[in-house]
Amino acid sequence: MLIHLQAAGTSLVLDARGPRPPAILHWGAALGDLADADLAALAGAAVPAVPPSSLDEPLRLSTLPALxxxxxxxxxxxxxxxxxxxxxxxxxxxxxxxxxxxxxxxxxxxxxxxxxxxxxxxxxxxxxxxxxxxxxxxxxxxxxxxxxxxxxxxxxxxxxxxxxxxxxxxxxxxxxxxxxxxxxxxxxxxxxxxxxxxxxxxxxxxxxxxxxxxxxxxxxxxxxxxxxxxxxxxxxxxxxxxxxxxxxxxxxxxxxxxxxxxxxxxxxxxxxxxLSERLHGWVRARRGPVPPRPVVLNTWEAVYFDQSMERLRGLVDAAADAGVERFVLDDGWFTGRTDDRRALGDWTVDAARWPHGLHPLVAAVHARGMDFGLWVEPEMVSPDSDLARAHPDWLLGPPGAATWRHQRVLDLSSGAYEHVLEGLTALLREYPIAYLKWDHNRDLLQEGAAHRQTTALYRLLAELRGRFPHVEVESCASGGARVDLGVLDLVDRFWTSDSNDPLERQRIQRWTGVLVPPEHLGSHVGAPAAHVTGRTSDLSLRLATALFGHAGIEWDLTTASGEQRLEVAEWVRCYRRLRPLLHTGTVVRSGGDDPDRLVHGVVAADRGAAVYALVTLRASGAAIPPPVQFAGLDPDRRYTVRPLPLGGPPRTVQDRPPAWLLDGGITLPGRLLAEVGLPAPLLAPQQAVVFEVVAA
Missing domain, CATH: 2.70.98.60 (alpha-galactosidase from lactobacil brevis)
Structure with a gap:
């Protein structure tokens, strides 16, 4: 039979008349309603010529092409x-x-x-x-x-x-x-x-x-x-x-x-x-409505392994004052884990640093209206751990196999599977944990293991989600090394990168977001000096970058000034107001991959509102850069465009801003905003300005 599948402007025509395997005759633009005779004519017309010195019948590329x-x-x-x-x-x-x-x-x-x-x-x-x-x-x-x-x-x-x-x-x-x-x-x-x-x-x-x-x-x-x-x-x-x-x-x-x-x-x-519009819509339809993505504070770059109730009490209060909704305790909470060279696999709370378990910290977090999350790395083990010493047979690879970040891999096709499952189950039963940051900090480096390890991971995640359906899971793999639509069926978000440098994050998020909707991509405000690159960035750029994702904070707010903490709190309020748009709308981007600047935004599904960012990556090659074009708006509706201040005004190199910004905004038809655009402020390098656009 000849089969025509058509949806959302796309057609697929499959020739399954036999006796040979089916062949795809067309995959691309919608062909409209086709009668059986039209499909038969298309199939006949698709038969190519036979060139000299080749197979004596027309080449037919099937869905199982073979010699x-x-x-x-x-x-x-x-x-x-x-x-x-x-x-x-x-x-x-x-x-x-x-x-x-x-x-x-x-x-x-x-x-x-x-x-x-x-x-x-x-x-x-x-x-x-x-x-x-x-x-x-x-x-x-x-x-x-x-x-x-x-x-x-x-x-x-x-x-x-x-x-x-x-x-x-x-x-x-x-x-x-x-x-x-x-x-x-x-x-x-x-x-x-x-x-x-x-x-x-x-x-x-x-x-x-x-x-x-x-x-x-x-x-x-x-x-x-x-x-x-x-x-x-x-x-x-x-x-x-x-x-x-x-x-x-x-x-x-x-x-x-x-x-x-x-x-x-x-x-x-x-x-x-x-592509993004199709893929994002498909992911969202498969998952169904996603609860509002809570503002996260993760402790990693705030305290690293320096964990205690005394050290974290002030951070809990600072997070709550800023409007944070989820407090996540990162690596360092379990027995003997004083650095990254030991104790992975021993998933019991360290009695020396937490003599009363994590209960006092969880209680403090809940008392301030936040839910509690915890970092784990269940697929890995430190050679210097009680688990590795007790079960060397559970380690993937031969004795003496290469370590990576001073750790080995647990073979989840062995008895390690039940050990990990029951260890995590015990934690989730003892503590009211709403979120697991699930890390994976090394390659396997073992031939013949990837398939069974991946299928075991999927089974493990599915089992845990069946036991604890309320617990959200983040896929982290030393940053963004496990971002795919296979594991997205089993997790709620990805840690997009271990770099919180906003300049690097702009491109990382831009391209990761081609496939994955923004509500599934963790994006955090880091410290003024990025811990990975050492580059110092203004708060306005850091806030503008983290806004366009599942927003959070990776910064010791107790070291921030009073003014900075107020600006972060205002940003949190802004994110919470805008997240229904940011996490359901259509992502749009400036056409090319400009080395000087980026423009990107999210347009509401009904095109009644939008949020855009103009980001300068380096000094412009022109004294007056091109206008900012606002893609994706309804061409026949009128919109008001206003700057959305975040973290103080961005640095500019201009004697006077564009006239429309002096006036505080402008109202124009969507067609003009998209095709002509508006004059851009002359931002200094590594700056950002956010615009809110609302239908008049």
């Missing part, structure tokens, strides 16, 4: 039997339609030994999901090397954008033309890693945030992965994604099955922001 059909690029399925490599010729055995937006194709190898169930769905937001389940029907074991999703893209998608990075500098974009061959990104961290390709985009040359067709794929998986883009001289281009399996990692016995992670894909005709 047997003439595809000489990377195949979707690779594996072997004891007798040698398997090169199955796939045939379509049947098609099911579990819903109007979903298709399941039953594919069998010609010898009947392998079966693949290929699932395809198109969400109401226009987000495409695909995965495969492979089952071994043979009499011997099948060694699976790869089971990937391969999606065709048109030849005009000729420029690639993905990401790299290191600790505290995640989500660094990199662009290049797509040439013949494969641009392949693989991660072998046992977690996505700071250099995670994250979201691989392939678009028309020059696509940016606001313009250009672009196709993108993300693997919803928290272990090893590969993403790739490939252009064949045969004339076909593809995007691919799949779990990166080590040799021997998946050995399927007779009757055994393996299901690949979901590949999440989207197409946009309006640049990267169009």
């Amino acid at each position: 047997a059909e003439g595809w000489t690029g990377r195949p979707a399925v690779r594996g072997s039997w004891a007798a040698g490599p398997a090169r199955p010729a796939w045939r379509l055995a049947g098609v099911e339609r579990p819903s109007s937006g979903a298709v399941v194709a039953d594919l069998r190898s010609a010898d009947g030994l392998l079966q693949v169930a290929g699932e395809v769905s198109l969400s109401p937001q226009g987000v495409l999901r695909m995965r495969h389940t492979l089952t071994n029907h043979g009499t011997g074991p099948f060694l699976l090397d790869a089971l990937d999703v391969v999606l065709p893209v048109p030849a005009r998608a000729a420029e690639i954008l993905d990401f790299s990075g290191v600790w505290a500098y995640e989500r660094r974009p990199q662009r290049a033309p797509l040439r013949d061959g494969a641009w392949s990104r693989e991660t072998r961290h046992g977690r996505p890693g700071h250099d995670d390709p994250f979201l691989m985009m392939l678009g028309v040359p020059g696509f940016d945030f606001r313009a250009g067709e672009v196709w993108a794929v993300h693997l919803a998986w928290s272990g090893d992965k590969r993403l790739w883009a490939e252009r064949q001289p045969l004339g076909r281009s593809v995007l691919g994604a799949g779990e990166l399996l080590d040799p021997g990692e998946i050995l399927l016995p007779p009757g055994g099955s393996y299901t690949s992670p979901w590949t999440v894909a989207a197409w946009s005709a309006t640049g990267i922001d169009g």
